[in-house]
Amino acid sequence: MEIKGKVWKFDNNIDTDVIIPGRFLRTFDPYELAKYVMAGEREKFAEKVNKGDVIVAGSNFGCGSSREQATVAIKYAGIDAIIAKSFARIFYRNAINIGLPVIIADVDADEGDIVKINLNSGIIVNETSGKIFKIEPFKEFFLDILNDGGIINHYKKGKE
Template identity: 70%
Template sequence: MDKIKGKVWKFGDNIDTDVIIPGRYLRTFNPEDLARHVMAGEREDFASKVESGDIILADDNFGCGSSREQAPVAIKTAGVSAIIAKSFARIFYRNAINIGLPVVKADIGAEEGDIISLDLKKGVIVNESSGKSFKIEPFKDFMLDILSDGGLVKHYLNEK
């Protein structure tokens, strides 16, 4: 889980959890049902167009709003392999790691549709479309272990 590569979907500032999974779709906890409506508050067609491995790139304060865990679950189940943003709401960041969705705080230059590769262990992001690379803080081994195991609960169960 330390290397990720995917196509960029760009979003702006203050993408809150009600944009990620609008409240009207919270009648279920089924991850596949949630994924069918992911990002519907911002782009109604996102769920039908996102492909497995794609990456969300956002500006400041991604995941603000309520602390609903369904938001990162919907994103991950839709096939998004990572989120890169200038900043995250703290509870969203923690919820994402807890379910095994890599979230990276970085300000990188990329356009929608660019191909991005991330090496979480080395701390490098490469925009393969432009050739530009960016340094990030490498993920600690324990974080990589949590992500590789598919989240905190699965990691804990593997440790027993």
């Protein structure tokens, strides 16, 4: 699985209340949630992000509550992957469950850089700077879930 996109940079401790503030949780429509992604950190972020973009962040991304809407809002806003030094465990699992790749890595990238991620080989290339980063390749089980679009689709596929 390969992902290529423009970087949006965030700091440490980006919590789920920042990713999708509680005042926007009046709907289960993923596209409606996506309109308010990162509203607690950057107003109008959702209007600027494009399909295929990538978030690069510091440590403890997705901390706070276990609200599943945080991962949904990110994915439906068009973000194709999140790279962070570390993730809150529940956020990490919620992301994999909906088919959103989350990569634990310390990647040197500035906002606006273009990165290419190969989850099979474990290589991340910052195409803007030319820097290459090695990560542990994703296990086949996780790749299958991501390729199927999440755990529910993966489970349904196994039942066919």
